[in-house]
Each structure stands twice: as C-alpha cells, then as structure tokens.
Amino acid sequence: MTGKRHGPSFRRELKFIIECTTCGGTGIFSGVFHQMDCPHCLGPGWLCGHTLKPLAASDIVPVLNSRLRDALAEIAKARQLLGADSAGPGPERHYQENNRRGAGGTNYTGD
Numbered sequence: 001m002t003g004k005r006h007g008p009s010f011r012r013e014l015k016f017i018i019e020c021t022t023c024g025g026t027g028i029f030s031g032v033f034h035q036m037d038c039p040h041c042l043g044p045g046w047l048c049g050h051t052l053k054p055l056a057a058s059d060i061v062p063v064l065n066s067r068l069r070d071a072l073a074e075i076a077k078a079r080q081l082l083g084a085d086s087a088g089p090g091p092e093r094h095y096q097e098n099n100r101r102g103a104g105g106t107n108y109t110g111d
C-alpha cells in the first residue's frame with residue numbers, strides 16, 4: 001500500500017473573495033435602532049466568490065493584504081510620476097539664490 005499523502009502546499013493560495021452585497025462591503029447591517037454585524041457575511045464585508053458564504057478572517061486577510069500592498073505600490077508609483085513635491089517639501093529642494101547683488105552702494109567720486 002502506498003499512502004500517497006498530499007502535504008500542505010507551500011504556497012498559500014489566495015481565496016477568491018467578493019464584496020458582500022447585503023452590506024456593500026461594510027460588514028455593518030443597519031437596523032432600525034442600531035448597527036450590527038451583517039447577517040450575510042458576519043462582519044468582514046467579504047464573501048467567498050465561489051460559494052457566496054462567509055469566510056474566516058484567516059482566509060480574507062491574506063487577500064486583502066496582497067491587494068493593499070498592490071494598491072500602496074500603485075500610489076507610490078503615481079506619486080513619483082506626479083513629482084515628489086506634491087507630497088511636501090523634499091530634502092533636496094532647490095533654493096533659488098537671488099543673491100548676486102551684494103549690498104552695493106553707489107560710489108560717489110565727488111570732486
């Protein structure tokens with residue numbers, strides 16, 4: 001008997017998740033008097049894209065993590081294209097020295 005065992009894969013596959021349509025991805029269900037966890041996704045605002053069932057946070061977080069990292073990289077790239085100055089004064093700022101003129105008084109050669 002050869003027990004072919006499938007070990008856990010080294011690479012974790014990211015789940016296919018979709019925004020919960022019941023709460024619009026907020027995870028909050030607004031009742032008449034108060035807000036509570038969305039009864040459909042149970043709070044996270046995300047569902048399994050295949051089964052449309054709620055997922056565990058340990059399944060959702062890696063997906064959001066990778067999306068967040070992608071988004072931050074995009075933002076950083078966009079900032080670079082716009083020029084770093086829009087993000088505030090950088091360390092290498094050009095100072096325009098308009099100091100060519102000394103405190104030159106006119107020379108009176110009065111006789």
Ligand SMILES: [Zn+2]
Pocket residue numbers: 020021022023024025026027028038039040041042043045046
């Ligand atoms: Zn929901």
